[in-house]
Amino acid sequence: MSAAGSDGRFAPSPxxxxxLGNLRTALLAWLFARSAGARxxxxxxxxxxxxxxxxxxxxxxxxxxxxxxxxDGEVVHQSTRHAAYEAAIAGLRAEGRVYECFCxxxxxxxxxxxxxxxxxxxxxxGTCLRLTDAQRERKRAGGxxxxxxxxxxxxxxxxxxxxHGEVEGVVDDFVIRRNDGATAYxxxxxxxxxxxGIGEVVRGDDLLDSTPRQLFLARLLGLPxxxxxxxxxxxxxxxxxxAKRHGSVTLREVDAGEAVAWMARTxxxxxxxxxxxxxxxFDPAALPREPTRFRGLA
Numbered sequence: 130m131s132a133a134g135s136d137g138r139f140a141p142s143p144x145x146x147x148x149l150g151n152l153r154t155a156l157l158a159w160l161f162a163r164s165a166g167a168r169x170x171x172x173x174x175x176x177x178x179x180x181x182x183x184x185x186x187x188x189x190x191x192x193x194x195x196x197x198x199x200x201d202g203e204v205v206h207q208s209t210r211h212a213a214y215e216a217a218i219a220g221l222r223a224e225g226r227v228y229e230c231f232c233x234x235x236x237x238x239x240x241x242x243x244x245x246x247x248x249x250x251x252x253x254x255g256t257c258l259r260l261t262d263a264q265r266e267r268k269r270a271g272g273x274x275x276x277x278x279x280x281x282x283x284x285x286x287x288x289x290x291x292x293h294g295e296v297e298g299v300v301d302d303f304v305i306r307r308n309d310g311a312t313a314y315x316x317x318x319x320x321x322x323x324x325x326g327i328g329e330v331v332r333g334d335d336l337l338d339s340t341p342r343q344l345f346l347a348r349l350l351g352l353p354x355x356x357x358x359x360x361x362x363x364x365x366x367x368x369x370x371x372a373k374r375h376g377s378v379t380l381r382e383v384d385a386g387e388a389v390a391w392m393a394r395t396x397x398x399x400x401x402x403x404x405x406x407x408x409x410x411f412d413p414a415a416l417p418r419e420p421t422r423f424r425g426l427a
Contacts, residue, residue: 136201136327137162138170139193140318142177143186148378149423150333150363150371152196153392156404157360157416158331159198164411168201170325174318175208176311195385196392197404205325207317214312217320217350218305221279226349227305229275230257231268247283252301255280277306279346286341291358291413293334298341305346319343323352334359335370358413361420363395371423378423387426395421 365375
């Protein structure tokens with residue numbers, strides 16, 4: 130475990146029912162933490178109030194329990210953590226590390242598609258960083274509320290991932306507060322992981338590319354950095370990330386015991402039938418590195 134703390138975590142967004150891919154990632158995060166003798170936290174990433182569905186957090190917690198997971202302490206809801214996020218933003222403002230961005234989505238897409246030196250394709254090239262004070266004032270007068278971006282200066286960030294090895298990324302100027310006033314994911318997750326003492330973040334490898342941004346921000350804020358393990362995703366028969374369109378992929382449609390047994394087989398543990406049995410002798414180094422194709426529980 131890293132110096133950031135001893136805990137692991139699972140942090141779903143309560144916007145829909147957890148499917149088997151989500152539950153498999155949760156199970157893996159639990160196995161990583163429990164096999165290391167660590168605590169396991171659950172945090173609801175419910176900052177996007179427009180997408181959060183009533184009752185979904187409770188349903189997700191029930192599904193985690195049904196597949197055999199337990200957790201330590203109270204479930205944290207990011208919607209209650211606004212003051213902590215604003216304090217972090219205030220600190221970055223005081224150090225001159227943020228600037229207002231007035232770009233529309235269309236303007237961002239156009240800017241991101243243009244070549245801009247050392248930044249990766251699709252990155253934000255700092256358009257609003259170059260605005261004069263007069264230009265900023267005119268945009269404010271025009272009524273378009275700005276987002277806040279952190280100044281990264283195309284920083285190179287390297288980290289060691291438990292499953293992917295050494296990973297390097299170039300960090301663009303990314304949003305830390307949206308133009309509707311909501312805290313952006315990349316800031317909230319960094320503040321909360323440090324506050325909860327998360328020592329290792331286990332999550333899907335679709336989030337691997339966001340990790341350099343989060344480590345960059347943790348360093349700016351002087352926060353401890355967790356270790357990372359990005360696990361392979363579960364894909365549908367068509368090769369796309371598993372989703373409801375692929376059919377019976379939630380605990381509403383399949384037996385929980387059969388679902389856990391299927392997850393065990395994807396970890397090369399066909400002997401295990403429960404989360405507790407999987408925990409016995411669990412070895413992260415032995416996990417398959419390729420995505421899993423879901424073609425049913427049989």
